[in-house]
Amino acid sequence: MDTIRSLRCFVRAVELGSLSAVAREEGTTQPTVSKIVAALERELGVRLLERSTTSLQATPQGMRFYQRALGVLAEYQEAVAEARGQTETPAGLIRVNAPAAFGQFCLNAMLAPFLARHPQVDIELILDDRMVDLVKEGVDIAVRQGRELPPDAIARLAGSSPRQLVASPDYLRAHGKPKQPQDLARHDYIRFAWLADGDLLTLYNGEHTETVPTRGRYRVNHALAIREALAAGGGIGLCPLWLVQDLLDSDALVRVLPRWHGQEQPLHLLSPSRRYQPLRARLLLDYLAEQIALLPGYNAS
Incomplete structure (x- = not known):
């Protein structure tokens, strides 16, 4: 019996909860994986997995063996890496x-x-x-x-990535520039759809913190869509700079209330x-x- 392969198959069976999933990882068939695990159980004289038509889970003995098997596999991999050295x-x-x-x-x-x-x-x-x-x-x-x-x-x-308020120049020309955080309540604010704070926005300026309500008719669950909506003049948004730095560099977007910022991402x-x-x-x-x-x-x- 290939002990290392048997341990690996057993460990992944516990983690994935499926012999078929293990078979896909190993590039083999479900019956082959089942035979490997069964052979390991026979050698140990202990049932490691409880199988049913809908689920697979470790027995109490199997879970204890799983914890030890993780350590054995880690030690084996470390030994292999050390033996190969720089030639790996x-x-x-x-x-x-x-x-x-x-x-x-x-x-x-x-x-x-x-x-x-x-x-x-x-x-x-x-x-x-x-x-x-x-x-x-x-x-x-x-x-x-x-x-x-x-x-x-x-x-x-x-x-x-720092987070800054941004908007397009066209939007600001049409709607005016906010002078202070409370002014955001009078603007179209574009935000991520599933925020825990909802329409409330917290901004920071040194030791000063402001939590202000925002108003927006457009919420979206994808950052790239927010980026495109802001560039198209849809409103003001708080964005991490990784998402909009190129648009700021090209002046397609400009910073709003530049002394205020959100929490870094x-x-x-x-x-x-x-x-x-x-x-x-x-x-x-x-x-x-x-x-x-x-x-x-x-x-x-």
Whole structure:
């Protein structure tokens, strides 16, 4: 029996809750994975998984074995990496998850040079605004904006993007420029659709903080749509600079109330909370951290 493969199949079965999902990852069939796990159970003399027609989960003994198996696999991978030393070549699949707008606008272009540099590496980029379970969904690296992070992941701060009020010159010519934060209540305000504070906007100016009501008839759940609506003269919006810095540089947008700003938007690179990461994932983490720090509208971490 291939013990390492058996442990890997068992661990992923627990994490994915499906032998078919493990089979897809391994490039084999569900009956083959089932036989591998069954052989491991026979060798141990313990039932590790409870199977039904609709679900699969670890038994109490299986969950304890799962925790130990994670450590064994991590030690094995570290030993392999150490034995290979400098001769190790990055190879294999890296699964990356990122927010839709940032992935489309910034991240997508970063990955082609990395792939060209490492011809034996494959990347699967999934653009998704929800907070995914890295382990369950087999994600190697997740890009996340904002301050809410999963407690069971390793987070690396890659940079922060200031957030500024912006509008098009045409909009301001037609509607006038706000002189103070309270004036925003008389303007068309474009915002993200699902904000916890709703129409309330908190702005900062040194030690001064103002929370003001806004009024807007247009709300949207995609940052690139907000960008386009602002450039088209639809209103005023609070945007991270990574999203609009090029439009500010070309004067398609201008800053509104420039002494006031929103809370900075941090960007973190997340990886599963395991001690060992494959060389390919470590290299991509370092590469992304370097490239994000160079993006217009980002302050390096």
